[in-house]
Amino acid sequence: MRYAIITLLSILLVNTVNAETITGKVVGVSDGDTITVLDSNKHQVKVRLAQIDAPEKKQDYGQASKKALSAAVFNKDVIVEVEAIDRYKRTVGKVLVDGIDVNLRQVSAGMAWVYRQYAKDQAYYTAEDTAKAAKVGLWSKPNPTPPWEYRHSGKKSSKKFKLTDMATWVRQRFLHF
Template sequence: MRFLFLWLCLTVTASAAAESLAGRVVSVLDGDTITLLSVGNVQTRVRLAQIDAPEKRQDYGQASKRALSDWVSGKKVTVEVADTDRYGRSVGKVLIGGTDVNLEQVRAGMAWVYRKYAYDPGYFSAEDEARAVRRGLWSQPNPVPPWEFRHKSRGPSFWDDFNPTRKPTQTPRPLSGVAASACGSKRTCQEMTTCDEARYYLTRCGVKSLDRDGDGVPCEGLCGG
């Protein structure tokens, strides 16, 4: 039994170690992507979790890249890896000492909270703070979230052309626990700044008051329903 216990401990330790990376940042590709050089000259592309920075062709795209570079370029960092994306990049929280660089990008107004994947309430609070004082990208009158910019750049899909008013196939289910608290306290269309935000609050947070006619399109004034 003692040997089994030791084996289990070693297995858990190895698993925990596999969930983090440490190394020096050798390149900054944009406001949410870096390249890490770790032991053995292994390079790893890292996507900062829970945030989405402006694309390079967007306003503040280059400013966001410079801000991230000021934080991490040439420095030793630790990455708490949460996932691997479809491009093979490690997705995680980048830390310098005890500082969460992902969070600082949001706080500085250099990135949005990536609502589709975010779960930490602190990120939403940081974005609200940056928005309130019109910091960084929030100094613009109508900043476009990068996920909307990418969608417009790709153009409408075949299905969007075929049925642009399609209804969701499932009834939105409210979140609970930490994920629910990440939704914030917004409950009306007047508080929404983009269609994407309104859709997030409807589909992920279960705020049905945003879709009073029940057609699956929240805040018609924003989403053109």
């Protein structure tokens, strides 16, 4: 019975998160796939762009990817279609500026890979194939190293997502305690 209740609560929390959108102004760009949005309640929300993975800052095209994302979103009003909360407690979502999918734009410009582990939208795969064929951005180099390989070349993370992390986020975001 206890397991059933925990499972039900998990499903409800995930569905609540999936239904949410955040509107606000971008006040920070950390890298090619992470921004900070100041929402309507004046809370800063760290947002990881869903379905994509940009080069790490020290990788080839890491700084170019950050600059491209900054040019697209910094100091602009955005809508974030929330998909999840990651293990670092960042909101994961699709970022829209004037109706344009910024995540997809990063992939189309050769500034990010499709994050195959999480991507579900075929348009992202098509955009990556087109960018690769045109040799734009990171695809101008032969055999660029995907960021997930770059990150794991040194050390592996032992952090795991916990249900309590999501419960804390929902409590803070919706219940304000």
